[in-house]
Amino acid sequence: QVQLVEVGGGLVQAGASLRLSCAASGRTVGRYAMGWFRQAPGKEREFVAAIKWSGDSTLYSDSVKGRFTISRDNAVQNTVYLQMNSLKPEDTAVYYCAATVAYGLVMKGYEYDYWGQGTQVTVSS
Numbered sequence: 194q195v196q197l198v199e200v201g202g203g204l205v206q207a208g209a210s211l212r213l214s215c216a217a218s219g220r221t222v223g224r225y226a227m228g229w230f231r232q233a234p235g236k237e238r239e240f241v242a243a244i245k246w247s248g249d250s251t252l253y254s255d256s257v258k259g260r261f262t263i264s265r266d267n268a269v270q271n272t273v274y275l276q277m278n279s280l281k282p283e284d285t286a287v288y289y290c291a292a293t294v295a296y297g298l299v300m301k302g303y304e305y306d307y308w309g310q311g312t313q314v315t316v317s318s
Contacts, residue, residue: 215290
């Protein structure tokens with residue numbers, strides 16, 4: 194089993210930055226691809242970003258490309274980060290990290306095997 198714990202959410206004003214962290218414990222996720230998703234009230238969960246297990250390839254949704262950066266440090270408790278800059282009110286959502294044994298960059302939520310509990314990000318205008 195793998196446990197994922199996200200931290201770093203909060204309430205910020207538009208234009209601010211936040212960094213989310215996702216620490217993995219249990220079975221090593223060093224070889225797992227990781228991703229970030231978000232879900233706003235009344236909306237479906239949507240893909241935000243993904244990173245290969247090696248960390249050398251990333252993928253972003255069009256809505257966050259150029260503003261968000263996903264990274265990972267497999268030496269630090271297999272931690273995955275999501276640096277969010279130039280935040281907008283429409284970025285308000287619960288953010289989830291997820292891990293998958295699938296190879297490559299994964300955009301589909303159903304392909305992920307493990308999920309964190311989520312962290313709330315609220316951006317005021």
